[in-house]
Amino acid sequence: xxxxxxxxxxxxxxxxxxxxxxxxxxxxxxxxxxxxxxxxxxxxxxxxxxxxxxxxxxxxxxxxxxxxxxxxxxxxxxxxxxxxxxxxxxxxxxxxxxxxxxxxxxxxxxxxxxxxxxxxxxxxxxxxxxxxxxxxxxxxxxxxxxxxxxxxxxxxxxxxxxxxxxxxxxxxxxxxxxxxxxxxxxxxxxxxxxxxxxxxxxxxxxxxxxxxxxxxxx
Numbered sequence: 001x002x003x004x005x006x007x008x009x010x011x012x013x014x015x016x017x018x019x020x021x022x023x024x025x026x027x028x029x030x031x032x033x034x035x036x037x038x039x040x041x042x043x044x045x046x047x048x049x050x051x052x053x054x055x056x057x058x059x060x061x062x063x064x065x066x067x068x069x070x071x072x073x074x075x076x077x078x079x080x081x082x083x084x085x086x087x088x089x090x091x092x093x094x095x096x097x098x099x100x101x102x103x104x105x106x107x108x109x110x111x112x113x114x115x116x117x118x119x120x121x122x123x124x125x126x127x128x129x130x131x132x133x134x135x136x137x138x139x140x141x142x143x144x145x146x147x148x149x150x151x152x153x154x155x156x157x158x159x160x161x162x163x164x165x166x167x168x169x170x171x172x173x174x175x176x177x178x179x180x181x182x183x184x185x186x187x188x189x190x191x192x193x194x195x196x197x198x199x200x201x202x203x204x205x206x207x208x209x210x211x212x213x214x215x216x217x218x
Contacts, residue, residue, distance in 0.1 A: 027068060028068065028071070028218070029066070029068045029069075029217070030068070030069075030174075030215050030217035030218055031064075031066055031215065031216055032065060032066070032067050032080070032082070032214065032215030032216070033062070033063065033064040033065075033213065033214060034064075034178075034212045034213030034214055035061070035063075035211075035212045036062060036063050036085075036086050036209055037060055037209065037212075038061070038086050038207055038208060040058065040088045040206070040207050042054050042055075042056075042190065042204070042205050042206075043187060043204040043205065044204050045190075045203045051095055052092055052093065052094055052095060053093045053095055054090065054091070054192075055091045055093070056090055056091065057088065057091065059086075059087045059111070061084065062084070063082050063084040063085075063118075064082060064083055065080060065081050065082020066081050066082070067079075067080045067081075067215055075124060075125050076123075076124045076131075077122070077123060077124075078120075078121075078124055079121050080122070081118075081119055082118055083116075083117055083118075084115070084117075084118055085114070085115050085116075086114050087111055087112060087114065087147075088112055089110070090109065090111070090112050090155065091108070091109050092108045092109075092110075092192075093108075110146055111146070112144065112146060113144070113145045113146075113147060114142065114143070114159070115142065115143045115144075116141065116142045116143075116159065117139070117141040118137050118139050119137065119140060120135060120136070120137040120138075121137075121138075122165060122167075123135050126171065129170055129172065130168065130169070130170055130171070131168070131169050131170075131171060131176075132167070132168050132169075133165070133167045133168075133180075134165065134166050134167070135164070135165055136163070136164055136165075137162070137163045137164065138161060138162055139160070139162075139163070142157075142159045144156060144157045152192060152193070154192075155192050155193075156190070156191040156192075157188050157189070157190055157191075157205070158188060158190075160186050163182055164182070164183055164184075164185065165180050165181070165182055166180065167179055167180030167181065167211075174216055174217045174218075175214065175215070175216055176215045176216075177213070177215075178214075178215065179211070179212055180211040180213070181208070181209070182208070182209035183208060184207065187205060188204065190202070190203055190204060
């Protein structure tokens, strides 16, 4: 509940102040939304837990938020603020010789859902109707939830606070269409707790995101 309240407060405050700032003419404001896909790969999971195999299946998520564009002579700056929700299916399979969990609970599948509030600051170059952009993205809030827990009691993800975005796009009048790749400078710290015995495992996970967005400048 606290996470939702903070997200609503941030979006509302930016929406109220945007028209006043945009009066200068060089600064434009708008809104954007789109689909986020991700690929998750574990690193070192077999070292901390030799009895189970962890795998994932990607699921589509979404993002929605506000954007601004500062038009300079050669380039443009594009700060944004958006809420993003991604998820993936976590599969846990017991390997031969594993005895830490009852065998009849396998294979087990849970949904890991990650919500974030992100602030990208993009630098772009426009060529006719097309633009290319790159810049850092700051994650200011994050929340992880587990759906269909079953024998998995909890999942934790320590998300990096800074990542990077690379993208290309198309500007058609007031609309813009973007395709972006979101990568991380360092891997996530991942933890999983199994059942009532609370067997915790800490390892690394690598998340790759593709973002497909449609924006409109007011």
